[in-house]
Amino acid sequence: MTAEVWISAFQDLLRFDVMFYLFIGILLGTVIGALPGLSATMGVAIITPITFWLDKTVGLAMIMGLWNAAVFAGGITAILINTPGTPASITQAFDGYPLAKQGKGGLALGINVLYSFLGGMVSIILLILFAQPIAKFTISFTSPEYFMIALFGLSMMVAVSGDNILKGMILGVFGILLSTIGIDPISGARRMTFNYTNLNAGIDFIPVMIGLFGLAEILHQIYAHNQENALKEKALRSENLKLGRILPSFKQMKELTPRCLLVSFVATIIGAIPAAGGDISAIICWGNSKKFSKKSEEYGHGSVEGLAVSSTANNGVIGGAMCTMLTLGLPGDSVTAILLGSLMMYGLTPGYTMFTENAGFTSQIFILMIFANIGFLILGLATAKASAKVLNVNQQTVWACVSILCIVGTFCINNRFSDVIIMAAMGLLGLFFKIYDFPTGPLVLGLLLGSTMEKSMRRALVVSHGDFFYFFQRPISCVLFVVVILTLFAPIILKIKRKKLPLSN
Amino acid sequence: MHKNNMLPGAFFTLLGLFFLYIIVAVEQMQIVSSGADGIYGAGFFPFICSLLIFVMGIGLTLQGLKQRKGMAFSDGATVQADPEQKRNVRNIWQFLAGFAVMLIAWKLTRQFIVCTFLYAIYINYLFKRPWKFILAFAFIITAFIYLMFVWGFSVQFIA
Numbered sequence: 142m143t144a145e146v147w148i149s150a151f152q153d154l155l156r157f158d159v160m161f162y163l164f165i166g167i168l169l170g171t172v173i174g175a176l177p178g179l180s181a182t183m184g185v186a187i188i189t190p191i192t193f194w195l196d197k198t199v200g201l202a203m204i205m206g207l208w209n210a211a212v213f214a215g216g217i218t219a220i221l222i223n224t225p226g227t228p229a230s231i232t233q234a235f236d237g238y239p240l241a242k243q244g245k246g247g248l249a250l251g252i253n254v255l256y257s258f259l260g261g262m263v264s265i266i267l268l269i270l271f272a273q274p275i276a277k278f279t280i281s282f283t284s285p286e287y288f289m290i291a292l293f294g295l296s297m298m299v300a301v302s303g304d305n306i307l308k309g310m311i312l313g314v315f316g317i318l319l320s321t322i323g324i325d326p327i328s329g330a331r332r333m334t335f336n337y338t339n340l341n342a343g344i345d346f347i348p349v350m351i352g353l354f355g356l357a358e359i360l361h362q363i364y365a366h367n368q369e370n371a372l373k374e375k376a377l378r379s380e381n382l383k384l385g386r387i388l389p390s391f392k393q394m395k396e397l398t399p400r401c402l403l404v405s406f407v408a409t410i411i412g413a414i415p416a417a418g419g420d421i422s423a424i425i426c427w428g429n430s431k432k433f434s435k436k437s438e439e440y441g442h443g444s445v446e447g448l449a450v451s452s453t454a455n456n457g458v459i460g461g462a463m464c465t466m467l468t469l470g471l472p473g474d475s476v477t478a479i480l481l482g483s484l485m486m487y488g489l490t491p492g493y494t495m496f497t498e499n500a501g502f503t504s505q506i507f508i509l510m511i512f513a514n515i516g517f518l519i520l521g522l523a524t525a526k527a528s529a530k531v532l533n534v535n536q537q538t539v540w541a542c543v544s545i546l547c548i549v550g551t552f553c554i555n556n557r558f559s560d561v562i563i564m565a566a567m568g569l570l571g572l573f574f575k576i577y578d579f580p581t582g583p584l585v586l587g588l589l590l591g592s593t594m595e596k597s598m599r600r601a602l603v604v605s606h607g608d609f610f611y612f613f614q615r616p617i618s619c620v621l622f623v624v625v626i627l628t629l630f631a632p633i634i635l636k637i638k639r640k641k642l643p644l645s646n
Numbered sequence: 647m648h649k650n651n652m653l654p655g656a657f658f659t660l661l662g663l664f665f666l667y668i669i670v671a672v673e674q675m676q677i678v679s680s681g682a683d684g685i686y687g688a689g690f691f692p693f694i695c696s697l698l699i700f701v702m703g704i705g706l707t708l709q710g711l712k713q714r715k716g717m718a719f720s721d722g723a724t725v726q727a728d729p730e731q732k733r734n735v736r737n738i739w740q741f742l743a744g745f746a747v748m749l750i751a752w753k754l755t756r757q758f759i760v761c762t763f764l765y766a767i768y769i770n771y772l773f774k775r776p777w778k779f780i781l782a783f784a785f786i787i788t789a790f791i792y793l794m795f796v797w798g799f800s801v802q803f804i805a
Contacts, residue, residue, distance in 0.1 A: 191799075194799040194801070307705055307706055308651075308654075308706070310698075310702060311658050311699060311702045311703065311706065314695050314698045314699055314702070315658075315695075315699055318696060321691055321695065330675065330676075331673075332669075332688055332689070333673070363734060363738050363741060364734050366730075366737075537770070538770075538775075540769070540773070541770055541783065542787065544745065545762060545766065545787060545791070548749075548762075549791055552801070552803060553795065553801055556801065556804075558752075558753060558805040561749065561805075562749075565746075565749065573654070573657075577651070577653070577654045579654065599685070602686060603685055
């Protein structure tokens with residue numbers, strides 16, 4: 142991408158409507174991230190169909206603003222009431238809440254904003270530097286490699302899906318099966334459409350996302366609602382916590398920044414791994430920072446360093462996740478999974494073409510991410526104390542709002558009632574999956590990558606005249622296959638070995 | 647929280663079987679390649695996926711059976727529902743009933759704004775909010791949807 146492309150993209154973004162919708166996105170993201178029960182994924186899933194009615198750049202500005210702000214804002218409730226607003230904010234509660242109880246809530250909020258900004262900016266810079274070279278590497282990829290990449294992404298998602306890998310695998314394959322519904326791209330035959338014309342184009346990705354991450358989440362919160370905990374939270378919210386000063390001192394910033402810069406690098410790499418999102422990054426970075434800290438005894442009891450590391454780690458994944466999504470077409474986390482679907486709906490294909498034919502749009506994405514970070518830094522610092530008021534919103538109000546917005550957002554995609562039915566069905570299935578501890582990530586990824594996997598596999602088999610060994614004759618494809626096997630079966634083998642150890646003792 | 651895997655295992659076993667039946671018997675999709683060209687049929691991938699779901703569903707069901715018999719295979723346990731849990735389940739059913747009625751009414755009457763207004767009232771009533779709040783909420787959210795989507799984006803909510 143040349144300097145002219147960057148300058149042109151920058152000039153295109155300096156429009157009132159782009160800045161206005163970016164600001165709206167940041168505001169929405171701050172509210173969504175701060176409200177327990179709403180996540181960045183849910184917010185992006187619901188807002189995405191609405192952005193299709195706007196100009197492409199304007200819509201993207203809103204999504205970027207929402208995403209970046211929601212991740213940082215999840216720390217607000219983690220700090221003030223020990224309830225992470227988003228899964229990535231779990232570790233912020235470990236040190237943020239004790240700090241708030243010590244009367245340093247303002248300082249904790251300020252550290253959250255500053256170091257989320259640092260993590261986000263470093264990861265975006267790394268994204269800009271490394272995305273194009275990685276994408277260039279994929280020029281040599283053909284059908285076997287694309288099939289294996291998709292399989293690798295799915296295997297990673299399954300491997301991090303908790304204790305029961307079998308559940309992750311079932312949902313991953315189920316997602317792939319759902320992606321085959323519709324007209325076969327190679328032979329043109331109708332598959333499992335049950336004579337509904339609306340299913341000829343297949344199952345749209347966005348209604349599934351809204352159903353799984355929006356409606357299912359609401360239903361699960363109703364199902365798991367605990368009146369006692371809700372009253373305790375309400376008492377905490379109404380408690381008059383003295384927030385104190387917001388900004389850390391220069392000496393504190395000087396001590397924290399080098400460590401957080403290192404954490405940003407690590408978080409970006411973790412974010413680049415498919416399925417490893419902010420929560421995994423925050424836990425890994427917080428745990429390792431504690432191991433190597435001179436003040437490790439303070440971690441978990443109000444450590445400023447611990448909070449800064451957590452804040453950096455959860456925003457630091459953003460650049461890495463985008464890098465994998467833009468270059469390989471593999472979502473780094475659930476939000477980039479939605480963005481991948483959005484790009485496909487705009488007619489864009491991840492890979493090297495994003496940096497050649499669509500270089501202008503790609504550079505706009507990068508610049509918007511930078512603007513979004515600057516935006517939430519300013520808004521976050523200016524409204525740190527006021528943002529705590531968001532916590533006063535009643536959970537039942539959130540449930541009612543989200544359930545209505547799920548219907549509205551889903552219908553807005555294609556103006557089809559059948560999409561709303563699919564969303565409702567996925568909402569019910571999502572509730573079932575949550576009750577029985579099924580991870581929904583593999584299903585989403587299977588649905589997204591299923592068609593790529595099938596097309597690549599069948600094309601490769603045409604080239605090789607039906608010879609499956611063709612996949613192992615190409616070095617990259619073969620290596621990826623070995624990684625897939627290790628990713629899927631190593632945790633199972635380790636688990637069996639661990640179970641045998643007490644028996645042998 | 648229910649963690650016994652029998653029910654989900656049975657669900658996926660039946661789901662896999664259902665799709666296998668559709669692919670093989672109902673739609674009679676071509677699965678394997680008919681010649682040396684290597685072009686597999688439209689049914690190949692769905693068949694593999696359905697078969698995998700069926701087999702893994704059986705595996706999950708067996709896992710659930712072992713859990714039930716108390717063997718050291720998984721750490722699941724079924725929790726007896728307490729009064730709060732029962733209330734929550736009732737709330738879910740009532741919520742879903744309201745959701746379904748709203749969608750059906752929208753489909754039949756094509757009046758999305760009216761249906762949304764009534765749905766907003768019902769949901770807040772279900773969660774025992776004060777009447778002033780219920781009416782204010784219903785008006786505000788309906789007005790927001792009308793102004794932003796119907797008037798702003800010209801979305802015609804015709805089901």
